[in-house]
Amino acid sequence: MIGAEELRECCGIVGVSLSGGNSSLPIYYGLYALQHRGQESAGIAVCENGEINVLRGMGLVYEVFDERKLELLRGNNGIGHVRYSTTGASRIENAQPLVLDFRGGSIAIAHNGNLVNTQELRRELEREGRVFHTDSDSEVIAQLLVKELMRHDLLTAIKELMLRLRGSYSFVMLVNDALVAVRDPLGFRPLCIGEFNNGYVVASETAAIDVLGGRFLQDVPPGEVVIFKDGELLERHRLYKASNTAHCVFEYIYFARADSVLDGRLVYDVRLKIGKRLAEEHPAEADIVTPVPDSGVTFAIGYARHSNIPYMEGFIKNRYVGRTFIMPEQRMRDVAVRLKLNVVRRNVEDKRVIVVDDSIVRGTTSRKIANYIRRGGAREVHFRVGSPPIIAPCYMGIDMSTREELIAANHDVDEICRLIEADTLGYLSLEGLVAAIGLPARSLCLGCLTGRYPIEIPGEVCILRQLTLSQF
Ligand code: SF4
Numbered sequence: 318m319i320g321a322e323e324l325r326e327c328c329g330i331v332g333v334s335l336s337g338g339n340s341s342l343p344i345y346y347g348l349y350a351l352q353h354r355g356q357e358s359a360g361i362a363v364c365e366n367g368e369i370n371v372l373r374g375m376g377l378v379y380e381v382f383d384e385r386k387l388e389l390l391r392g393n394n395g396i397g398h399v400r401y402s403t404t405g406a407s408r409i410e411n412a413q414p415l416v417l418d419f420r421g422g423s424i425a426i427a428h429n430g431n432l433v434n435t436q437e438l439r440r441e442l443e444r445e446g447r448v449f450h451t452d453s454d455s456e457v458i459a460q461l462l463v464k465e466l467m468r469h470d471l472l473t474a475i476k477e478l479m480l481r482l483r484g485s486y487s488f489v490m491l492v493n494d495a496l497v498a499v500r501d502p503l504g505f506r507p508l509c510i511g512e513f514n515n516g517y518v519v520a521s522e523t524a525a526i527d528v529l530g531g532r533f534l535q536d537v538p539p540g541e542v543v544i545f546k547d548g549e550l551l552e553r554h555r556l557y558k559a560s561n562t563a564h565c566v567f568e569y570i571y572f573a574r575a576d577s578v579l580d581g582r583l584v585y586d587v588r589l590k591i592g593k594r595l596a597e598e599h600p601a602e603a604d605i606v607t608p609v610p611d612s613g614v615t616f617a618i619g620y621a622r623h624s625n626i627p628y629m630e631g632f633i634k635n636r637y638v639g640r641t642f643i644m645p646e647q648r649m650r651d652v653a654v655r656l657k658l659n660v661v662r663r664n665v666e667d668k669r670v671i672v673v674d675d676s677i678v679r680g681t682t683s684r685k686i687a688n689y690i691r692r693g694g695a696r697e698v699h700f701r702v703g704s705p706p707i708i709a710p711c712y713m714g715i716d717m718s719t720r721e722e723l724i725a726a727n728h729d730v731d732e733i734c735r736l737i738e739a740d741t742l743g744y745l746s747l748e749g750l751v752a753a754i755g756l757p758a759r760s761l762c763l764g765c766l767t768g769r770y771p772i773e774i775p776g777e778v779c780i781l782r783q784l785t786l787s788q789f
Contacts, residue, residue: 327714328413328429329354330508331397331525332489334496335516336548339363340395341387343513343529347520348378348397350528353574354429354521355399358412362425363392364494369423373412393516393547394496396489398427401716411453414491419463422493426462428455429506429521430485431714433774438481458482466492475499475542476556483772485565485713487537489519496545503563503771504539505713505762507579516548522577536580563762563771567715569754570704571675575615582755585615590753591703591745592619592673599743600624601699604668607631609675609686610658616703617673624671631665631672631690632658654685666694672739676704678717680724683737691738700739705747706730709768709777717765 329351333340344361359381360373370390374381378399398413414425432438435454442460443449449456461481465474471492485505490497498519500508511518511526511533518526523533537543540557543550565572568579575585595616606626608617611634621628638657670690677683687698706725711717720726724733734742747766751758764770769780 327355327401327431327716328427329399329521329525330427330429330487330489330519331521332395332427332496332498332519332545333516334394334545334548335513337393337515339387339391340393340516341390343518344395344397345378345382345387347518347525347529348399350525350574351399351521352378354572355401358400358409359398360400360412360414360427361387361390361395361397362414362416362427362491363390363395364423364425364491365392367422367493369416369425369491369493371414371416371425373409373414375409375412392494394491394494394545396425396427396491396496410451413453413455415451415453415455415459417456417459417463419466421466423491424459424462424466424493425491426455426459426488427490428458428486428488429508429714430487430501431712432457432482432484432486433712433772434481434483454484455488458486458488462490462492471495471497471544472542472552472554479540479542479557487521494546495551498537498543498545500537500539500541502540502557502559503561503762504536504580505563505565507564507568507573507577508537509578510534510537510543517545517550519543519545522573522579524574524577527576533578561759561771564756564760565713565715565762566750566754566766567676567704567711570750571612572715580756587753587755588615588703589619589622590755591750592616592621593623594619594749594753595673595701595703595743595745596620596623598746598749599701599741601671601701601741601743602669603671603697603699605629605631605664606671606673607665607690608673610634612675613673613703616675616701617671620671620673620701626671629664631661631670631693631695632686633661634658655689658686658689660689660693662693665690668695669697669699670695671699671701673701673703675702676707677702677724677733677737677744678707679722680733680737683739687737687739697740698738699741700734700737700743702742702744704745705750705766706733706744707765709765711765712770712774712777713762713764713772715765
């Protein structure tokens with residue numbers, strides 16, 4: 318990944334319920350629209366005549382499925398998943414949807430997020446004799462739900478389940494032939510509902526609804542469960558309500574597609590505002606503003622517009638690069654990186670260049686970018702970053718390294734500027750980010766930017782939220 322170096326989302330999810338016809342094709346295209354949220358594996362589960370059929374595989378959506386396979390997955394109600402692993406190794410057993418059979422039927426689950434109490438829950442379930450087949454936290458959710466379903470009706474079982482889960486979770490499930498969507502009470506990860514003429518779609522992002530030609534209805538409110546079956550919305554209940562939400566700010570900065578609307582805000586607009594704010598906070602005398610593609614593009618447009626400095630592409634990204642081999646020689650390693658990102662020499666030669674990226678994680682990619690542009694003939698390199706410094710890890714489903722690896726956890730801005738070999742460096746302020754998103758800080762998760770988290774994590778500081786969940 319270029320741009321947000323090694324900053325990876327864990328998953329994208331889709332659920333479709335139709336009054337007639339086959340749900341697997343819209344799920345397939347929905348997953349295609351969410352491919353940016355996970356590229357390691359993809360899977361679809363559908364229910365036909367009370368039986369859940371699932372197909373999962375390693376790779377991109379189009380690599381896992383073809384027309385013949387989709388034809389075999391028949392059913393009005395279904396769910397799908399694209400995955401990048403944050404917990405659980407990258408292997409087929411951990412691919413989702415995960416299916417479990419139990420005395421009352423079968424369930425399939427597709428989960429986006431990360432629990433912080435997985436070990437505790439897993440140990441408890443193992444003590445009760447339950448056997449795990451994967452090391453993912455999604456199986457913990459599935460096993461816990463099965464346990465509750467043995468004792469309660471569906472709604473009460475989900476209520477009990479949510480009471481036990483700590484962390485971020487948006488999921489879609491098939492419980493026999495019902496499609497169930499759940500968003501955690503703090504709303505860390507997005508989840509939204511759209512409507513077709515003959516049914517409904519639930520997806521991580523509105524872009525998936527748009528691609529399917531659906532009408533966006535609304536976000537699933539944090540703490541809510543929505544149940545669909547055969548194209549009907551049967552029930553919806555806001556089971557828990559927290560004093561404040563904790564939407565992940567990196568969904569706005571990086572993960573979500575710019576054409577998605579998250580909690581009422583078009584991501585593209587937020588990114589433009591971030592660029593404008595960055596220009597206000599960190600102006601520079603320069604000849605061009607250039608993005609690190611693709612993640613820096615909208616910020617750079619906002620920066621350029623506000624500063625009246627021309628926007629110009631200094632890099633071209635090769636979108637067709639798959640896996641590159643581990644190269645033993647430095648020269649060949651450089652080839653692999655240039656294959657992904659090449660400098661447009663004519664645009665940067667003899668210029669003072671403002672380079673805009675979304676974040677700096679370890680700093681290694683930023684240094685390479687600064688060096689490339691300098692080797693391309695730039696006179697000065699001014700690095701601007703569309704997020705505040707990342708000083709602490711994420712426990713809620715974003716893979717962004719440990720504290721030791723995070724450059725901003727161990728160095729101040731001047732030191733980072735020297736380390737990445739830029740002439741100047743400017744990060745967006747926390748206030749600037751909150752203002753650009755346009756939600757109060759208390760509604761956002763800022764854990765990795767402040768080191769203070771909205772949920773209890775052993776060894777970390779918990780602030781902001783009195784997690785008083787009021788039961789409806
Ligand atoms: S810690 Fe950072 S990346 Fe993780 S959920 Fe919070 S804002 Fe998002």
